[in-house]
Amino acid sequence: MSKDILGKALLDYHNLEYTEDIITYSSLDEEDQLPLPYMFRNFKQMPILEQVALGHCKGTVLDVGCGAGNHSLYLQGKGFEVTGLDASVGAISVCKQRGLLKTIHTDFLRLDGQKYDTLLLLMNGIGITGKLKNLDTYLNQMKRLLQPNGQVLLDSSDILYMYESDEEDGGYWIPQHVDYYGEVTFTMRYKNEESEPFDWLYVDFNTLKRAATFNGLNCEMVKQGESDDYLARLTFL
Structure with missing residues (x-):
């Protein structure tokens, strides 16, 4: 992420220099597009899980991986004290230009000294x-x-379906080198510039719940999505 591909793309779109979308390549042998207009969606354009998550926010909010600031700006408009955090310089610049009052440019694990009532990790934010x-x-x-x-509000997906076998007897085919089927490596390309490969995690709800319990957190399903995705809430036991 050292080239800040995402940040450059967000800045281009915000500055009305939108000419193409981000292309992503994954270890699942898939090529996909990340449409830049989607990164600037309003509340009505958000998936239902994101809308529900925003409705469950309380108190001071830290929007982890805030991107262009859609969730933060919505909450700020509702009167919340919200801080957008992102490791992308470009993303934080866009958030400020769009009017987000509080931002932090750092890696999530480096943040220290602050406490919040709600940690928000949307768009599979736990993937970090x-x-x-x-x-x-x-x-x-x-x-x-x-x-x-x-509380922590996060959404993720169970991507086991992506390993379904084409054989008549069904089942799943997971490569032996994969420790957990939800571990994916991505590369992003934008305007002939390519990012370094980075790891991203999709975690099924039961695995998340076991990890949360082990670490002294309660994990509840807030809402199940229609495509093996879900919204979860973590709180202290």
């Missing part, structure tokens, strides 16, 4: 953990940043 083995580290960082009665 990269690997399942890192989940404990990130859950404990969430605990450090939460007020005693605080």
Whole structure:
């Protein structure tokens, strides 16, 4: 992410220099597009899980991986004290230009000294953990940043369906080198510039719940999506 591909693309769109979308390549042998207009969607254009999550926010909010600031700006408009956090310089610049009052440019694990009532990790924000083995580290960082009665709202997906076998007997085919089927490596390309590969985690609800319990957190399903996705709420036990 050192080239800040996402940040450059967001800045281009915000500055009315939109000519193409981000192309993503994944270890699942898939090529896909990340449409830049979608990164600037309003509340009505958001998926239902995001709308529900925003409706469950309370108190002071930290929007982790805030991107162009859609969720933060919506909450700010509703009177919340919200801070947008992102590791992308370009994303934070866009948030400021769009009117977000509080921003932090840093890696999530480096944040220290602040506490919030709600940690918001949408658009599969838990993906920043990269690997399942890192989940404990990130859950404990969430605990450090939460007020005693605080909550974490996050959405993710169970992507086991992507490994369905074409054989008549069904089943799933998962490569032996994969420790957990939800671990995916991505590369992004934008305007002939390519990012370094980065790891991204999709975690099924039961695995998340086991990890949360192990780390002293309660995990509840807030809403099940229609495409193996879900919205979860973490609180202190």
